[in-house]
Amino acid sequence: MTEEPTEGVRLQKVLAAAGIASRRASEMLIDEGRVEVNGKVVTEQGRRVNPETDHIRVDGARIPPPRRHQxxxxxxxxxxxxxxxxxxxxxxxxxxxxxxxxxxxxxxxxxxxxxxxxxxxxxxxxxxxxxxxxYEVPKTYHVQAAGAMDNKTIRRLEKGVTLEDGKVQPDNVKLVSRAQDRTLLAVTLHEGRNRVVRRMFDAVGHPVDRLSRTMIGPIRLGxxxxxxxxxxxxxxxxxxxxxxxx
The missing domain is CATH 3.30.70.580 (Pseudouridine synthase I, catalytic domain, N-terminal subdomain)
Known part of the structure; x- marks a missing residue:
């Protein structure tokens, strides 16, 4: 039988300090089997953890340690x-x-x-x-390109474009809107070569007029x-x- 740690902070206190719920409501989350510590579901009350090093999750979502950085x-x-x-x-x-x-x-x-x-x-x-x-963290860009891009060119972008320093393979290319003089697309890729989005669109004959990064991994600009x-x-x-x- 594995002994539970006797040092550290009670799990319900850590959850309350992280803003998950009140201490009493955090105890209910534990009772319901919705809390994991280091990959194992915890259902007993009073479990002590190290909030700096233990990986704590509620309903599968990671609870980060107390912030020591900005x-x-x-x-x-x-x-x-x-x-x-x-x-x-x-x-x-x-x-x-x-x-x-x-x-x-x-x-x-x-x-x-x-x-x-x-x-x-x-x-x-x-x-x-x-x-x-x-770690291949995906990044999403909103790209306003010159001209009305046809579906064939969009498919070419989706399949990947070969540049002078190698092929660029987007994770996703989505048409947002298309007009006579411009096309707006959302492009997701996980690499960061210099000016890679602009060079992709130059290669297919639709130079970028305006470019905005809207997501990095789970972070949305909103x-x-x-x-x-x-x-x-x-x-x-x-x-x-x-x-x-x-």
């Missing part, structure tokens, strides 16, 4: 350089961040002419994993105004930690 989403405007400072004096990400004593850095980049979702954090391990090709920031939600952070194996 995790922000910025809706980057067009014309802003994806750096924290710029010797040429151009607008940078720092100009749009809340004042903080913590030194934040961006995860990945967006072209100066590309707007949309970018993640900033002071958690180095999280940033390294989120940007590493090994209705966040251009130039504004917000913190990652508990569910977003938990899902990302799963995605990058933390």
């Amino acid at each position: 995790y922000l989403v910025l809706n980057k405007p067009r014309g802003v350089v994806s750096t924290m400072d710029d010797p040429e004096g151009r607008p940078t990400l720092t100009d749009y961040l809340p004042r903080t004593k913590e030194r934040l850095f961006h995860v990945g980049r967006l072209d100066t002419d590309t707007e949309g979702l970018i993640v900033l954090t002071n958690d180095g391990e999280f940033a390294n994993r989120l940007s590493h090709p090994r 209705n966040l105004p251009v130039g504004e920031t917000r913190e990652l939600t508990r569910d977003e952070l938990g899902a990302l930690l799963d995605l990058v194996g933390m």
Whole structure:
């Protein structure tokens, strides 16, 4: 018979502190078998856990550990350089961040002419994993391309486009709208080669007029105004930690 840990924090207290439910309601979740610790369902009350290292889930959703770092989403405007400072004096990400004593850095980049979702954090391990090709974190872009793109060209994009540095295979290409002078598509891919979306559309003869990143993994830009920031939600952070194996 395996002994339960005698140190740590009671599970219902951890759930309450994470904002899942009140302590009494958290006890009911445990009674109902809806809580897992390190892959095993917990139904007994009083189980003690280490919220920093144990993987806790409610209804399958990961509950992240108490935050020791900052995790922000910025809706980057067009014309802003994806750096924290710029010797040429151009607008940078720092100009749009809340004042903080913590030194934040961006995860990945967006072209100066590309707007949309970018993640900033002071958690180095999280940033390294989120940007590493090994974890293949999908990213979705809304692409406004020049001209009315026919279905044959859209299928060509779906099948993948060979560029000078190799083939690009999108995860998904979806037509949003089509007019005489422009086509709007949602494109999801999991790689981050330089200007890869723009080069894909150049290759099929429909240059990008406007490009916005709207999703990174489970993070959605939603209705966040251009130039504004917000913190990652508990569910977003938990899902990302799963995605990058933390």
